[in-house]
Amino acid sequence: MRRLQDPGPPPTVTPCGCVKPTLETGNLLTEPIGYLESCFTAKNGTPRQPSICSHSRACLRIRKSIFNNPEHSLMGLEQFSHVWILFVFHKNGHLSYKAKVQPPRLNGAKTGVFSTRSPHRPNAIGLTLAKLEKVEGGAIYLSGIDMIHGTPVLDIKPYIADYDSPQNLMAPLRDFNMQNNQHKPKTVSQTYGKTNCCDQQQLSGYVAPQLYQSTKEKPTCPEDRTSEENYLKHNDTAKIQQPFSKHRERAADLGVKLRSHQSLNVAEEQMGPHGLEKTPLEEGTEKRPASREGALIVQGNSVEMQPMPPPCPARTRKADSIVPAWMREAPTAPLEVRFTPHAEMDLWQLSSDPGQAAFRYFQSTEEAKCAIEAVLSADPRSVYRRKLCQDRLFYFTVDTAHVTCWFGDGFAEVLRIKLAPEPVHTT
Numbered sequence: 001m002r003r004l005q006d007p008g009p010p011p012t013v014t015p016c017g018c019v020k021p022t023l024e025t026g027n028l029l030t031e032p033i034g035y036l037e038s039c040f041t042a043k044n045g046t047p048r049q050p051s052i053c054s055h056s057r058a059c060l061r062i063r064k065s066i067f068n069n070p071e072h073s074l075m076g077l078e079q080f081s082h083v084w085i086l087f088v089f090h091k092n093g094h095l096s097y098k099a100k101v102q103p104p105r106l107n108g109a110k111t112g113v114f115s116t117r118s119p120h121r122p123n124a125i126g127l128t129l130a131k132l133e134k135v136e137g138g139a140i141y142l143s144g145i146d147m148i149h150g151t152p153v154l155d156i157k158p159y160i161a162d163y164d165s166p167q168n169l170m171a172p173l174r175d176f177n178m179q180n181n182q183h184k185p186k187t188v189s190q191t192y193g194k195t196n197c198c199d200q201q202q203l204s205g206y207v208a209p210q211l212y213q214s215t216k217e218k219p220t221c222p223e224d225r226t227s228e229e230n231y232l233k234h235n236d237t238a239k240i241q242q243p244f245s246k247h248r249e250r251a252a253d254l255g256v257k258l259r260s261h262q263s264l265n266v267a268e269e270q271m272g273p274h275g276l277e278k279t280p281l282e283e284g285t286e287k288r289p290a291s292r293e294g295a296l297i298v299q300g301n302s303v304e305m306q307p308m309p310p311p312c313p314a315r316t317r318k319a320d321s322i323v324p325a326w327m328r329e330a331p332t333a334p335l336e337v338r339f340t341p342h343a344e345m346d347l348w349q350l351s352s353d354p355g356q357a358a359f360r361y362f363q364s365t366e367e368a369k370c371a372i373e374a375v376l377s378a379d380p381r382s383v384y385r386r387k388l389c390q391d392r393l394f395y396f397t398v399d400t401a402h403v404t405c406w407f408g409d410g411f412a413e414v415l416r417i418k419l420a421p422e423p424v425h426t427t
């Protein structure tokens, strides 16, 4: 069999043999939009994921070399609560990556790099969902981050739950499988080989081995639902029905005579609450009519009924995301975090010394303490250190605090907190 060629044009090679970076070839010459100012100065002690330490803080100033008026590029972003940050793992050392890696949660076992969030990957690009605290001029202030000071940031995108969370998408093919195959993992041919009305959903839907479901399995039949689910469903429907009345009016404005209540429902479904498009959130949340006569197609000012394709049985419930069990089960339980009286005093002194500004990022001593607790509770040590290293002392810096602690069985104890040296600024 002939080997499939890589899609896309061949890379443009210059006389010196270098590959010319062009969008066409996917060779992108990136330019950081800014360098992160973060409360974490080094990799050691930086949380492995943003969810670990909600008190961690950072600031990103958009560079003037990217936009003359950086504040223009941030216009409207303040209306979002969370943002995706795309960045470069610039402190990976020499660029090296392997097909299989050992994520801390696998406790030494290996898995494919693309099934992990390992920093060591072909393009050394990181992706963090951070809370947007505020937008000020050409700068954004973030919390809940896992990047170190000086991290080059490539892009910011608003987090939009309807687009970014499978819980807000309609159930993909998986629902069929649950009914027919009892969670049988899909193979590529199973997924892409079919040509029914749901192919589009299959392609856009999340297709993953059915190893572990991150949220509790929801029953597919309305009668199987708990009262709480029924309540939620009822509320969803109520929310959706409100904008539908607008479509009723709009259909009437357009001079459409609807034959029955049923066909109106179909028309409304097709139109969605914002006009002609249907948002993922609405799909499956309202009741389907028993028989589907057709859809209202609006073209310019004319509206006509068109026959509908057969209904897709998967559209009955929302999709959940699935992750393998090892992702959810941490190799160690959260550690208890203690502060020696000495460390407590250090922290208090650090934040109350009149001769110096207390913290650059944290807004209070309590916040600093919470951040230290969160970092240690998640056990920031590498698997090697945790399992094999006799030396149980551990140091890390967060904001202006240089923390010394040690680990015992099931706990971490903070021994000293000193003023950290100023982090090096990247321009």
Ligand SMILES: C[S@@+](CC[C@H](N)C(=O)[O-])C[C@H]1O[C@@H](n2cnc3c(N)ncnc32)[C@H](O)[C@@H]1O
Binding pocket: 043, 044, 046, 047, 048, 049, 050, 088, 089, 090, 091, 092, 117, 118, 119, 125, 126, 127, 128, 129, 146, 147, 148, 150, 151, 152
């Ligand atoms: C496991 S990665 C996850 C990053 C991101 N949330 C993701 O999923 O792509 C987080 C770790 O990367 C390391 N790190 C953070 N910023 C870095 C940088 N600029 N260069 C290299 N390593 C970095 C820190 O050790 C941190 O604990």
